[in-house]
Amino acid sequence: MSELVRRDPRKEWIARNRLHPQHLEVLAELGGGAVANEWMGPNGVMRRNPHAVGFIGPNGIRRIDRSGAQQAAQAPGRSVEAKDARRHVAIDTPAFMIAVVPDMAGGRLSSHDRDLLGLARQLADADPAQPGAVLAIVFGEHKETTFGEAGIDRLMHLEGERFSGYLPELSVATLQGVDREMAPRYWLLPDSNVGGELGRRLAARLGERPAAQVWQVEADAESATGWRCTARGAAGRNDISRTLPRIVLALAECADPVSETRHAAEPIKLSNGLPDVLGRIEDMGEVAVDPASVSLAEAEFILSAGNGVKDWDSYHYAADVLGATKGASRVAVDDGYMPRDRQVGATGTWVSARVYVAVGISGAIQHLQGIQSCDKVVAINLDEGCDMVKRADLAVIGDASAVLAALVKRVEQYRFEQQENRDAA
Amino acid sequence: MPHNAKSTASVGLNVAVLVSIGRHPLTARTRRADQDARAVEMALTLEGASVSLLHAGQQEHEHEEAIRGYLGMGIDTVSLIQQQSQADVVPALANALRTGAPQLVLTGTRAETGEASGVLPYLLAEALGWPIITGLAAVEKVEQGMATVLQALPRGKRRRLRIRLPAIATVDSSAPAARQSAFGPAKRGAFEHLDATSEIDEALAAWQVQPARKRPKRLKIVKSSSARDRFKAAAAKADGGSGQTLSDVTPEQGAEAIFKLLKEEGVLR
Amino acid sequence: MLDTLLPILLFSALALAAIGAVRRVRLWRQGRPSSVPVIKGLMQVPRRYLVDLHHVVERDKYISHTHVATAGGFVLAALLAIVVHGFGLNSTILAWVLLAATISMFIGSLLVAKRRSPPPSRLSKGPWMRLPKSLMAFSIGMFVVTLPTAGILPEGILQSGVGWIAAFVLAAIIVWGLGEMFFGMTWGGPMKHAFAGALHLAFHRRPERFSDGTGGEHRSTGLKALALDDDSAKLGVEKPADFTWNQLLGFDACVQCGRCEAMCPAFAAGQPLNPKKLIQDMVVGMAGGSDAHYYGSPYPGKPVGEHAGTPHGPIVNRAGGALVDAETLWSCTTCRACVEECPMMIEHVDAIVDMRRFLTLEHGNTPNKGAEVLDNLIATDNPGGFDPDSRLHWAADLNLPLMADKREADVLLWLGDGVFDMRNQRTLRAFISVLRAANVDFAVLGTEERDSGDVARRLGDEATFQSLAKRNIRTLSHYRFSRIVTCDPHSFHVLKNEYGELGTPEAPADYHVQHHSTYINELVVAGKLTFKAWKGGSVTYHDPCYLGRYNGEYEAPRDVLRALGIEVKEMVRSGYRSRCCGGGGGAPITDIPGKQRIPDMRMEDVRETGADLVAVGCPQCTAMLEGVVEPRADIKDIAELVADALIIKMPDEKATQSKAAPTVSRTAEEVMP
The missing domain is CATH 3.40.50.620 (HUPs)
Known part of the structure; x- marks a missing residue:
């Protein structure tokens, strides 16, 4: 593909002229599909073009997707184009x-x-x-x-x-x-x-x-x-x-x-060739270690279980598949489902994971304090009103076992695809 | 943890641990340095090994209190090599190690005070001509002048190495935590003072040392040829605020959303 | 024959008892020295027994009556028997009195027998099961043998025919009775408690606990400081002989009534602690041997017979298997329920902390998060390891007056480590709004404040405690204030009762310290606070151990609740018998597993009252009780309840008169029942 950016002055003119009959089509074409439906007016007031919102669906009806997914999905196309300009x-x-x-x-x-x-x-x-x-x-x-x-x-x-x-x-x-x-x-x-x-x-x-x-x-x-x-x-x-x-x-x-x-x-290449070294350190290979045994404070991905987890086998299986370190709320520890050293919270371990997935944890204040420094918190919970859902960056309301099972399936599929890609490469 | 099992075949092993003055990250109070204390812990768990502690530095009350933190772990004496405050301690330590001739030298990866570049163990290894390994997690066995050890890798992984003794090994925070330092033994422990000439570290004088500044957070740079894209990126609402809540979704949809987040964060391996 | 035999029996029993007494005393003297006023102490025994000890025993009317009848009868009977039968004083009057005494003792022994059929689980079995029979033997024997002296039976009746056999049987019964009552008293039978107990009362290591007829509070609950300067001395108690001799004496006084066991929250939760067994283990260690001859309830989950010790052997082994296991000592919440209940006034908590001191200061073996917490206290002056400079961050919007600026204030508000806990910050905010509503002149230390040292001390780290305490005392000495008020009963106790010993002439540490409930009550009484009518549901109140048992403050919190118009639904265990929340003594830090959790049991107590809300006065209690899984009653600190009900009087008179005034009068009507 050529690296030159070709400009069509006529189209640009149409794009500027909102009253032109072809305005929308041209705008869509130039904007890579992401129609500018919002812009700063000359007086500093945000202006909206309600006609530019949405896109024409397959059966010719205008559809409005407010999730933002439509626009985001089309963005990369342009950046690829830009890369070639280096x-x-x-x-x-x-x-x-x-x-x-x-x-x-x-x-x-x-x-x-x-x-x-x-x-x-x-x-x-x-x-x-x-x-x-x-x-x-x-x-x-x-x-x-x-x-x-x-x-x-x-x-x-x-x-x-x-x-x-x-x-x-x-x-x-x-x-x-x-x-x-x-x-x-x-x-x-x-x-x-x-x-x-x-x-x-x-x-x-x-x-x-x-x-x-x-x-x-x-x-x-x-x-x-x-x-x-x-x-x-x-x-x-x-x-x-x-x-x-x-x-x-x-x-x-x-x-x-x-x-x-x-x-x-x-x-x-090195013209003198490689040196000969008498090795006093001998590598005998990596030793398999259970990812779940990584200490909580060090872990960067924690799957934490609370009172809402009923099916403990599926929880443990999910942690294994995701390669996550296991954590637990105080209740899960007290009830004997998890060992004490897995307890997260003010009275347990303060964690600083990049992703903290709280499964069936309602989010007592002591627990929330313990996850203060986590980057992203994901909550899987039945109760939409609980504090953990309020804290979470992403909350999925639903049955913990079902969501976990679906997640495990999705990750396994992803792993499989990756494996295939690797084999193909 | 399965890898912290005590090694049994280290009888008669002569272990020296280099210890330094630590500083608490929040209050800057002197204490035993965390990694050095883990090194002492590692030495103490080597069954049958004889452990000696070595510190090179100034003799000051505050420093002595910090060194007593190591004594409180159940050590009787610490050898103190007296050095001036601007001294380069490498020659003194190398001399002491050459004299003491331990088979294994343990120390933390990086000091908590001063330059803290973490180069000292390498300089010692170079000076003594001994091999050095990093991130020691456990000594599995010692036989015929070879030690089989486990090296800690990030995220709890381990690598098995065989290393010819004498050797230097550094310990980082993936090693087992140090035992509690008890007040009584710490108070009663003794110092053995060793004299050594101080070689002044000339380079230090040229440096400017000030309290750490906060590092600027890197902005998300959008390098795009189109001004519109750059503007869009710059004007985009900073994410954060309230999170996204998915109710009334099928488990599959929920799982997909979580999966996307996990992948974005790069925690799926 | 009996006339000659009886004096011989009596005096030989007394002689044997005397030998046993010497032997027993030597066992106690293995302990470390401790100076006590000997004569004064001995003189005090009757008063201490009849007033202070009886006061405790009296809580169980049945056993109190039993003991008066039995012990009173026995003491009188024994003395008279020596006079009448030993010295042959042929006085009919004395003989009649002696008969009355033996009857009293016999009735008592019947009551003892009834108590033990079948014995409740807290009572020890084994030799204790024969005690009622022995008491009967003594009383019946003495009764019958005195009948001739009293002139009821003809003299010489036992010298003829059938009489010989009767005399023989009688002699045997008397030998049994004397053996148990005199010989057993000093050689280690159940009656040992009488001998050791009397001396224990005389030489108690906390004489302040006993009343002296002048009235007032007689409470001594602060732990005693450990001398840390002596470089050679071992810190804490490693082996039985490391206790002071009067502590050993105290252990020996144990009557194995099991009241401590019945009250102990750790025992009830199935943690491996039983205060009674612990004291008995100390006795076993003092004399040397194994615990196989212990016949009470064991430590939960630890069968009897596997532990043994000697006076100079370690109490705790790292590997276990010595006299007691470390987790037994770490199970204690230091709630003092056992000490409060103990009719022999034994100091269990002191002993446990003494042993913990050795484990922490010499072994460096504080379990679980203990070591981390202590390290944090050393490095950051708070148990959580937070930046000490962030102590006041939570109150950035409150504009709290600082002592450093004011130098002087009526009330110094001691915030405690709750400042780092988001839940406790709510309580503190509430209390500050109360103080502001009452226009109190107060100030806080801000970042100059440190942990009071309570947790460190209970975990046995006396060094860290003293370091924190001395620095706090130095800080406090810079400022002038008339009282310290705190929302944390642990800080309250330590500041009030344990800092004094560490004060210096330049910086004395005897402060007037008040818990916030006491202070609020004062404000209420002084009419400085006006409340809306209570609209919530039913409320119960949980006594914090360190406020109630440790400092005797049971009424002020209840008065405050009453002033709010709340009628407190008392739990079965409240007041001095309040059950611990499980949060004291570093128990949540050492976290010894049991069958259930102490706060769960406490919430069950709450549930029984049907209350919708528990009022508490302690950040630990709040945290522990709120940790119980819902559904459960809500938990609110007294300060929060008061703040919620406050009617803030506007400084602007005109604005308030039209609006607030009617509200106030209406409130008054509703509050007054």
């Missing part, structure tokens, strides 16, 4: 290198990785006359296809048998080799579980003092490197502002991800 950038003879070692969690660039690449771009493109190149070093297999879009100029992919599993010693020796050969100006690693460890190993190996927990990097003419970074210290209590060192372990959202340019992601 500028293509190729840096053939870089003045210097910025090395990035993304986590590649799940074989793809995580949002943390993308933020980091955004930071790398800032460092590389600071001087337009002498652009640097962003080098990404990726260990093991991956499924990522958008390295270029993420801002990577050079991609070193270390794959094969040798690089599968947990190999901190080999990884750090390889990075040392990269350092020797390409001498990147900066090393950027995500200060996450994986990248944080590797970055610290590398720093110790190279004898560089890294900046860890960096959340801000700014240009600073007075500093030795021209850059100054702000890092969290003392377990998040302090901000340490210092000259940007060579090795940077940065937090998520340290910079905006690259979105306006596309890069070459040109594959390169």
Whole structure:
């Protein structure tokens, strides 16, 4: 598809002229179906066009969908179109290198990785006359296809048998080799579980003092490197502002991800070959762990059961299928259905899950206090008036067992589809 | 939890735990550092192992009180390497470890005071030439100079590793919680003072340290070529407020709505 | 023959009793020293027995009468028997008195026998089942043997023919009687309670509990401070010998009547605690042995015979199997129902806290959330681990006057840790609106306030308690106020009764502390509050332990409710017999499982009254009772009830006179029955 946006002045004129007989059709066409039925008038008053509301149904009758689903569903079409407008950038003879070692969690660039690449771009493109190149070093297999879009100029992919599993010693020796050969100006690693460890190993190996927990990097003419970074210290209590060192372990959202340019992601190899390492750490593989045994305070997805749960087997099964950590209200614990360490609330554990699903919990004030810091709360309850429903971001009024059963079915179907996609890919 | 089972084959194992001064995240009162205390806990649950505690820092009343928190876990003595307040403690600790020659060194992943970059264990490992692993969850067995350990991964997963001793292992908050620090033993515990030269950390002076600022929340950026889309995104009503309630729906519809939310939040794996 | 035999029997029984007494005393002296006024204490025994102890016994009329007849008869009979038969004083008058005494004792023993057929579950069986027979043996034996002396039977009747056999039988009966009553008294029979009990009254570790004829309150409920400065001393009680000697003596005085067991909320809930068994276990430990010879109800879920101990062995083992299990000690809610009921005035709660102190301070073994709560108290001065600077966030809109600004106020309002609890914030808001309506000059400490230390102390963490208390005392010493008022009976108790000991000459800690119900009552009496008529349903009142039993305040809350026009439907267990809500003593934190929950039982008590609403005066009670699954009665704090009924007088006179005045007069009519 062409990246050029073609304009039709006549249609635009019709779109502006509300009295034109073709006005609605043209508006629908230009707006990608989302007809602007509300706009700010010249006097700052909101104006509505009642005729533009809704859409023509299959049998020719105008239908009005007030759920908003109709408009939202059609929005992506345009953004895809917009993506193609990104500028293509190729840096053939870089003045210097910025090395990035993304986590590649799940074989793809995580949002943390993308933020980091955004930071790398800032460092590389600071001087337009002498652009640097962003080098990404990726260990093991991956499924990522958008390295270029993420801002990577050079991609070193270390794959094969040798690089599968947990190999901190080999990884750090390889990075040392990269350092020797390409001498990147900066090393950027995500200060996450994986990248944080590797970055610290590398720093110790190279004898560089890294900046860890960096959340801000700014240009600073007075500093030795021209850059100054702000890092969290003392377990998040302090901000340490210092000259940007060579090795940077940065937090998520340290910079905006690259979105306006596309890069070459040109594959390169180590010319000296890979180092031989005597491994003193041997990876014997992952050990299966029951997700339900994750402690409540750490859990990010909790399926919590209360007095309204009657069918406990189906609840436990649902938690297993969803991969959720099990929680419980005080009543469910007191009645002996759940162990005490699963109790959520002011008198139990204070949880901070991303999603908290309360099944048959009416929401005593002690319980609601315990879930204060949860991001999204979903309530499944029979009683529409209960406090949990009021607190919930999404409440489904109905029988807990039936809804859970339907949810389990839906998730199983989703898993199955995913599996098929994976097999097909 | 099945992985916190006591290991039985660690008889005669010599374990050193590096402990630091902690600070409570809300009140900033000194205390035993959470991760270091978990490291001590881990050492104490190694049956038959002899445990020694090592702290490098200044000798101050407030610090001593915090270190007593570790003594209260049932430790008799803590070795205190005296250092000046601006000192780099890595050389002193490396020396002490070289002399003490423990087979296993445990410590927290990151300190609660100072730079807290979490690099110290790596520097020690590099200085001593020992392997280092992170996120130790349990020591399963020790035999013939090799330890089989479990490493904690995010979301409660575990990985089994075999590591050649002597080694350094760091412990994070996925390790079992530290036992209660009892007042009596804490009060009675003793300090063994070790003298060591302090190497001043020069770089620190150039840094500016101030109380942490709140990080700005990232706005949802809509990069679109169309001004109308950008305007729409910017003017969109912030979501929140009252939630959505679905009554009179079939279980399937309800489940679909929940499923959509779960998927959006990315908690379905 | 009997004339010669009887003195021998009497004196040898007395001699054996004396030996036993020495042995018993030595058992008690294994305990830590504790100084008591010996002579003064001994002089006090009759008064303490006849007034204070009898006051407790009198609550059960039947056993009170029984005991007067039996014990009175026995003491008199024993003394006269020594005089008449031991020394051979041939006085007919004395013999007649002796006969009367034995008759009284015999009647008493019949009553005892009736009580035990069949014995209620709270009474111990085993040797206790033979006690009525032994009492009868003594009284009958003494009666018959005195008949000749009194001139009813001819002298020498027992020396002839059939008389010899009768004399022989009689001698045997007397030996039995003397054995139980004299020998058994000091060697460990059921009668031990008389000997140990008398001395226990004399050397009680809380002499303040006894009246002294001058009237006034005689209550001593505050825990005693532990000296923390001594580096070598062990903290708390690890083994039986670590109790003070008069505590051991107190345990030995237990008569195994089981009144404590009948009152204990933890026992009723099926948690592994039985105060009676606990005291008996301490006796077993003091003497060394196993609990196999205990014949009362066991700890729920823990069969008798599996635990044993020695005076110098640990009471609690980490692995269990010692004298008692740790969960027994952690089941206690410190509601003091057992102490209140105990006719021997044994201090169960003190003993439990002493043992908890060892577990927490030396073992570092506070169960469940205990360790976390204590850590929070140390680091953030509140049990929830909240930011101490956010203490007053809930009241951002209330514009509370701060002590730091005012320096001086009539009332210092102690908010307590309820400030972090959304439910309790409602109560506090209500009370503040009451204070404002009555134009009270009050101020709060705001972020300067800390946890009172109640929970820490009950969990055995004396160090944290003292640290909190001393810092609070220092803060309070900066300000001038005439009284402290609080909505939290736990803070109330600690401030009133337990801070005093920790005060210093520069910062004395004897405050005039009032519970909010008491203070509201004062305001009502002074006519500073006017109420609308009560329109709600029937109401019952739940006495908080720390307000009632600990501090004797039963009437003020009821007076306030009456002033609101509410007629309180009393629960069967109310006043000093109120059943605990289960929220005290850190019990919700240590959370020892039982068969049912204490608050559920309490709500059942409420249900029996048919009340639609329970009035409470304690944030713990509110939280525990509201935790009961609906349908149940509503729970409201007294402050909330008062605030709801308030008629706020506008400062603007004209506006009120036309509208509010008629309302006020109407209210008056309706309130007055």
